[in-house]
Amino acid sequence: MQAHSAFEDLSTERPSTTARKPEDVLREVFGYQAFRPLQGDIISEVVAGNDALVLMPTGGGKSLCYQVPALVRPGTAIVISPLIALMQDQVAALEELGVNAAFLNSTMDLDQARATEQALLAGEIDLLYCAPERLTQPRTLNLLHRISIALFAIDEAHCVSQWGHDFRSDYLQLGLLAAEFPAVPRIALTATADERTRREIAERLSLTEARHFVSGFDRPNIQYRIAPKTNANKQLLDFIKAEHQGDCGIVYCLSRNKVESTARLLVGNGHTALPYHAGLSAEERAHHQERFLREDGVIIVATIAFGMGIDKPDVRFVAHLDLPKSLEAYYQETGRAGRDGKPSTAWMVYGLQDVIKLRQMLEASQGNDQFKRIERQKLDAMLGLCEVTRCRRQVLLTYFGDQLETPCGNCDTCLNPPETWDGTVAVQKALSCVYRTGQRYGVSYLIDVLRGSDNERLRQAGHHAISTFGIGTELSANEWKSVFRQLVANGFLRADPEGFGSLQLTEPCRALLKGEQTIQLRKDPAARKSRSRSSGSRRSAALDSVADQAGWEALRACRKALADQQGVPPYVIFHDATLLEMLERKPDSLEAMAEVQGVGAAKLQKYGAQFLETLQQL
Known part of the structure; x- marks a missing residue:
């Protein structure tokens, strides 16, 4: 790389490509003989000096789409990344490949930052990683105007979307790159974006003229499984013991307290498990993430604060103990499993309280009506995946505009097709009970009324004498929980927006109550025994072969x-x-x-x- 004077404004030059070919860089630097689908086309587009918007699933090889052009085009590639840990991880990996890579972030002292800036001005850095808030500072922009820039790569570009699941306000400023550096090609990359989010990325980053490259979303090595939540702790322990003993995994929980208690539970049962959430100090989070990345068999228990850009290839399972807010979040989080292409599991348990909690959080949020409407649509799509009776992978891919012609054969609904039953009469009983008790009670109380439980609370309220008392003895308490869960999930009941947990009727339930509409319900499968190691677990298939x-x-x-x-x-x-x-x-x-x-x-x-x-x- 040629050194440049610190006093020239070189950023507006559009350097011509060098004689070094992308295929040579791929082979000599990265050790691969051929590009994966779409990689070659994307790299050719950027090497030619054009902009690109890239949508490629986790593990699909997104980073090569800007790392190879960075080593082909003259100048330094500037990579905008949202997380310090991700920058450090990628720089360490590039240095192992013999690439001159560096980062500028808040972990550096003044001398380190100055040394990096001097190396940048001297033309000694091939790729520089930088957080968006650092990039848009006047000092950094001034620095960039004094060097030759090969390209800008905006990683995790979905963070620019205000409707997305991972919005970061600093990303909104990145549109200035088009104005400040009009001749420098820009490539925006993400693994998770529906069509609306893709449009927003293009508009906010001034990439409306950029060519779009959309790879398939399918991750065929991941087995998707969702089960009703009965005893979440026991279900998790049984799942790990039977299928992923000693494996590396991630367990997601909604609250910090649940993260801590779940990590203690796993440790108490012989697993190496570490908590990760925003309530821990930065030092603790960094230490736990480092152990997860460097040691075998570590399980991280985390809130959604963990995981973006984690490049660990051998995560064998991702488990959710609480329902994600959207299919974007679910896809992003489960996509951290099996980046090496080997068999992995996306496992989740969910129940009625998950639905109620998320609906209440949504209604209590400070967002405007449009925001809440979009969030309701996203939650409804997530619930639809949970309650579906056909191939889950087809439903998931369709949401992102991708099509799978035939059922996948590698999700729970394909492997163990769920039964359905005519729930019309049961639903009428459940809705009538909600109405007769004044729409002021939660699901456990309603089930007690339906099953005719003789307890003091019912007698004090006078509900032992109403017409729905004891009319539901044909179903067990768990079966009634399934009925109520599906009624809330499908919008026939709603949780009290004031947060008291009571269930209320909605307008769409009127046709059911009047007998003008029938309904098929999903029959929750009986808890099946997970496959043990001795009977041939998923890891056996991956490595024991x-x-x-x-x-x-x-x-x-x-x-x-x-x-x-x-x-x-x-x-x-x-x-x-x-x-x-x-x-x-x-x-x-x-x-x-x-x-x-x-x-x-x-x-x-x-x-x-x-x-x-x-x-x-x-």
Whole structure:
């Protein structure tokens, strides 16, 4: 890279492309022989100096779409990233590849920041990562006008959307890049955006003329499963014990208190589990995230404060103990599983109280009517996924405008198709009971009335004498909970907006009450036994198929030792897929090792000899 005078304004130049080809960069630096679908087209567009809006699922290879052009085009690529931990992670990974990468963020002292700025002015940095709030400061903009810029990459671009699930106000200022640096190509990237959000990204970032690249949303290696919440703690423990013992995973909870209690529960049952939420100090959060990234078998229990941009490839499961607010959030969070393409599980339990809580939070929010209307639509779509009786993956993909022609065969509704039943009479009884008791009681009380429970509270209220008392003995308490859950989920009942937990009738329920409409309800499946390790768990399918387990463990031990020496997560040295290919090919020279996917020139020079020695000892 050529050094530039600190006094020239070089940012308005549109540098011509160099003779170095993207395919050469991919092979020599990153160690891959061919681009994935769409990657080559996106990279060609940006290398040519054009703007692009990229929608690609987690694990689909988004980062290469700007990292390769950054090394092809002259100048420094500026990458806008929302999280400090993500910047540090990506810079560490690039440095391992021999790429000159750096970041500017609030963790740096004045001397470190000045040293980075001097290296930038000297043309010594290929990629600079920066938070949006830092980028838009006058000092930073002035600095950028004094260097040659290869491109701007706006990562996690959905953060610009005020209707999105992860809005960050600092992203709204990034539209200024088009005005300040009109000749510099910009690429905006996200894994999660419906059509409305894509339009908003294009408008707010002045990318309305940019070419859109939309990859398929399907993550076929992830098995989606949603079950009724009966005893969430026991259900979680049973799930992990049977299918993911010793695996790395993420458990999402809605509140900080639940995060803490769930982490204690897992630790008390022999798992390595760490809490992560905004109530912890920045040091604690960073320490817990670092352990999650660098150690095997760590489970992070977190609020939605955790996970954006986490690049750990071997997360085998993502569990939700509370209902996400939208399908965007659900897709983003579950997408942190199985980035290496191996079988993984997206598991969730949800119940009536989840629905009530989220509806109350929505109605009590400070948003205007339009905001609440859109949020209701998003929550309704999330509930629709939970209660659907057909392929869940088809429903999820359709929401994002993607189509799956046939059922996936890898979700719970495909593997164990749910039964439906004519719930018209039961629903009339439930709605009548809500009406007869004055629309002032919660679901447990209503079930007691329907089942004719003889308790003092009912007698004091006089509800032992109303017409709906005891008319629902044909259903168990859990079956009635399912009826009420589906009535709330489908909008026939609503939770009291004042927050007291009582259920109230809505206008759409009138036709049901009058017998003018029938309704089919989903029959909750009986709790099925999770597959145990001995009966062939999902991890068995992923890694136990390795014939040479001793060789596999030896390569992992070599990787772990090198990672500890370098102070980076093991996957930064090599991904599991690379180790598996080494084990399969058993290269006997550095030249042969260079043919393994994921072994670029820098890593071959750094680590090739150690892995060859390990392979020779097998």
